[in-house]
Amino acid sequence: MYQGQENGELNILRARFTIWLEKLIKNAKIDYLRKLKKTPETMSIEELFESEEPIGDKDIVIPSQKMTFDFEEERLAKAFYELPLMKRKILEMLFVEEIKPEEIAKKLNCSSQYVYNQKFRAIKTLREQLCKGENTDE
């Protein structure tokens, strides 16, 4: 009877140790992964110089050089000047002069809903024109 009790206790000890060890391993893994995340990737200076090509004239970008962004803007301007006069005027007032639609409606002697509609249609036309331009470029 006594031996059986002792065996049971030892069995419990074994189970307790297994649970404790598993917890320890889990925590160690979490710590390891945390450390791995914190450590940024490092590279020796020698490797850096070997991998990087020398900086040439091509790498220096002069802002005045024609870039894709300028090209987009140019196309946008072209599409804008193709819009009907009223739409152009409304867009100018909205985005350049930053006047509220209600005030524009008063100035143009029309309803504010008309201003909103014109704005929406104008932007839609511009978008279509730009998309069309992109497709023809490709």
Next chain:
Amino acid sequence: MNDIDFYTTLQGAIAGNHKDLESILVMYESLIRKYCYFNGKYDEDLHQYILIRIVLKISKFII
């Protein structure tokens, strides 16, 4: 290994006996290995890290 052997081995490992500690590590090798997989790959460094952690902390276990 029966329970009494395990008890003596664990006691030895806690006391700092290298052989007993090794026996414990061998006994729990599969459990340790189970946690050494990260992103589906076995990580040798993680294995080392866990072993070091066990060696350092086993003395804290209260029998």
